[in-house]
Amino acid sequence: MEPWFSINMATSVNPLSHSIVRPGLKAKVRDYYTLTKPEVNLLILMTTSAGYYLGTHGSLNFVGLVNTLLGTLLVASGTATLNQWMERVWDGKMRRTASRPLPSGRLSMPEAFWFGCILSTIGGLYLAVMINPLAAFLAISTLLSYLIVYTPLKRKTPLCTLLGAIPGAMPTLIGWGAASGHIDPAAWFLFAILFLWQFPHFLAIALMYQDDYDRAGYRMLPRFDVDARFTRAEILGFSVVLVLVTLLPTIHAGFPYLAAMLSSGAFLLYHVVRLTKSASKTLASRVVHASVIYLPVVLVIIAWKR
CATH class of the missing domain: 1.10.357.140 (UbiA prenyltransferase)
Structure with a gap:
């Protein structure tokens, strides 16, 4: 791997293109x-x-x-x-x-x-x-x-996802x-939510673009996971833990908070469970989109019950 701090003064050429474009x-x-x-x-x-x-x-x-x-x-x-x-x-x-x-x-x-x-x-x-x-x-x-x-x-x-989530x-x-x-200690609750959220989000992206990642030599998924069962199980496991973590403040926040978090969690888990049954790239894409909707909803609920 080329040292990341070196500067190549030559112009980079995309091997998938036939010419260099000189933009205005x-x-x-x-x-x-x-x-x-x-x-x-x-x-x-x-x-x-x-x-x-x-x-x-x-x-x-x-x-x-x-x-x-x-x-x-x-x-x-x-x-x-x-x-x-x-x-x-x-x-x-x-x-x-x-x-x-x-x-x-x-x-x-x-x-x-x-x-x-x-x-x-x-x-x-x-x-x-x-x-x-x-x-x-x-x-x-x-x-x-x-x-x-x-x-x-x-x-x-593949542990890069774990370390990159920090x-x-x-x-x-x-x-x-x-x-x-x-x-404050409460800040780590928010940190934990975003940390856990990244696993279903980015692992689903890795499933969507697995061929592309393999072509470039990126090890986003374990090599033994040929049928993606392990990765899909990971997505399910992290999603369940994520939803459970969001429920922790319920004892202080009350039933409206619980109902809102359970509803948003059910939305995410619906798409995740569907993915666990099939390695479809379409279903992986739906998990990605569901996670993008889920996160701001969760943040709004937490801010609402602040």
């Missing part, structure tokens, strides 16, 4: 925007907001929330950019990612590298100055663990730490 200014701006993975950032902003709101004591500081989201967005965008810079060669081998700006050759290696570094640095400094050192520390720790631990492990072991759940703590200046 508008297209180049769009490519820079694509590097930041805006669809992932939407999830990050949502979970960071939930952490900030739940970590707030008293009235919500709207300016503080906006500053927290801006700094977190910058760090997350830098992380996504550097992640694609590290994985540019293998992205070019997958049909799903071959058209990204780096493997397609529309952006150069130095452009992406420095763009990612600048975004991450500005974001970390912004959080440290405008919010507090704890939020900045958590954000930069998320960046480092994602790039140095999770990203290289994707080509070495930085994936950190936005909840970033938001909480930004609002309160410390991490």
Whole structure:
């Protein structure tokens, strides 16, 4: 594996394409925007907001929330950019990612590298100055663990999902730490929900794109799991634990909370159980979409019973 900190000054060419496209200014701006993975950032902003709101004591500081989201967005965008810079060669081998700006050759290696570094640095400094050192520390720790631990492990072991779920759940703590200046025990409840949620979500994605991942040499699924039974059982197991964890506050939150969480959990489990009966990529896709609906609903319920 090529060291992730090296910079190849040559232009990257996507092996699945026949030519290099030289974009204009508008297209180049769009490519820079694509590097930041805006669809992932939407999830990050949502979970960071939930952490900030739940970590707030008293009235919500709207300016503080906006500053927290801006700094977190910058760090997350830098992380996504550097992640694609590290994985540019293998992205070019997958049909799903071959058209990204780096493997397609529309952006150069130095452009992406420095763009990612600048975004991450500005974001970390912004959080440290405008919010507090704890939020900045958590954000930069998320960046480092994602790039140095999770990203290289994707080509070495299926355990990458387990380790990657830690930085994936950190936005909840970033938001909480930004609002309160410390991490309360209750913050770990929110962290646990996002940590567990990632398993049915990302394992279902791995089932959907298994051939693509295999082509690029990513070990997202165990090699012994030829028929995907083990992975589907994992998805079911983590989903059940996730739903049970969301029910923990029931003793204090009351019956309306219980009813709402059971209803949302039943929705997710319905799609998960269907997947356990068949390794259909269509059913895996439905689990992914169900999980995307499930998470914000759960966060709203928790915020409602705050």
